[in-house]
Amino acid sequence: MKTLEVVELSVEIDQNLLIDHASFTLEEGTITALVGHNGAGKSTLLKAIVGMLSKSQGKIIFNETYHQDEDFLTCKLLLAYLPEEPMLLTELTVMQHFQLYGMSYELAKNEMNQRIEEMVKGFELSDKLNEYPESLSKGMRQKVQTICALLPDTPLLLIDEPFMGLDIYAIDYFEQLMKEKVAKGTTILVTTHQLDRMKGMADNYIMLQQGKIHSQGPIDQFVTIDRRMDE
Numbered sequence: 625m626k627t628l629e630v631v632e633l634s635v636e637i638d639q640n641l642l643i644d645h646a647s648f649t650l651e652e653g654t655i656t657a658l659v660g661h662n663g664a665g666k667s668t669l670l671k672a673i674v675g676m677l678s679k680s681q682g683k684i685i686f687n688e689t690y691h692q693d694e695d696f697l698t699c700k701l702l703l704a705y706l707p708e709e710p711m712l713l714t715e716l717t718v719m720q721h722f723q724l725y726g727m728s729y730e731l732a733k734n735e736m737n738q739r740i741e742e743m744v745k746g747f748e749l750s751d752k753l754n755e756y757p758e759s760l761s762k763g764m765r766q767k768v769q770t771i772c773a774l775l776p777d778t779p780l781l782l783i784d785e786p787f788m789g790l791d792i793y794a795i796d797y798f799e800q801l802m803k804e805k806v807a808k809g810t811t812i813l814v815t816t817h818q819l820d821r822m823k824g825m826a827d828n829y830i831m832l833q834q835g836k837i838h839s840q841g842p843i844d845q846f847v848t849i850d851r852r853m854d855e
């Protein structure tokens with residue numbers, strides 16, 4: 625089953641073509657590393673899939689059925705997105721953020737509370753639940769946003785630079801959660817500059833260069849390309 629099909633996608637802002645006719649498919653239960661230099665268009669591509677940026681052309685299809693243009697709200701519920709920079713609300717506590725996300729994905733209350741408890745413990749945030757974002761460190765805010773994105777079991781999980789600002793314990797725990805998600809059938813598209821970490825986890829790669837897909841395929845092939853580029 626194809627969790628996501630991106631067909632000839634272009635994104636243009638102020639007459640700059642930021643994504644240029646990109647096409648790829650993500651199969652259910654796989655991890656794909658989205659790689660490329662700074663400014664290659666990785667975050668832009670994720671935002672277009674989320675629907676935060678408009679397409680100038682192309683199609684985005686979820687679960688072989690739902691088109692972003694026609695079933696926008698259904699598509700939103702089929703994906704979770706972890707942005708590169710936390711987007712927390714100043715007026716909500718940590719716990720209220722989790723409740724907001726859980727409710728917006730229609731999670732049952734018991735299940736939601738169980739997941740919150742587990743991840744809060746794993747990310748060492750138990751004593752921060754009643755705090756507001758402004759009194760958290762950068763890494764703690766990143767952890768809150770990470771838990772929000774991981775709360776629902778959506779078919780597709782989009783992650784922009786997962787390990788930025790996280791300590792080594794949080795990174796290990798996050799990796800474990802990603803593996804558990806994939807084992808349950810979630811498909812992950814993850815941008816990263818920390819290739820050594822992702823190489824061990826990812827099945828496939830997509831390499832972006834100036835908004836175009838330079839190459840894509842199994843991660844083993846990328847390891848070879850990468851080595852050749854290093855030589």
Ligand SMILES: Nc1ncnc2c1ncn2[C@@H]1O[C@H](COP(=O)(O)OP(=O)(O)OP(=O)(O)O)[C@@H](O)[C@H]1O
Binds near residue numbers: 661
């Ligand atoms: N809202 C915007 N308006 C205009 N240009 C933008 C906007 N967002 C991104 N860009 C431009 O699009 C290009 C791609 O940016 P993007 O953030 O997608 O790159 P990236 O591959 O995620 O980079 P990084 O590895 O540094 O995070 C850059 O040239 C950037 O300046």
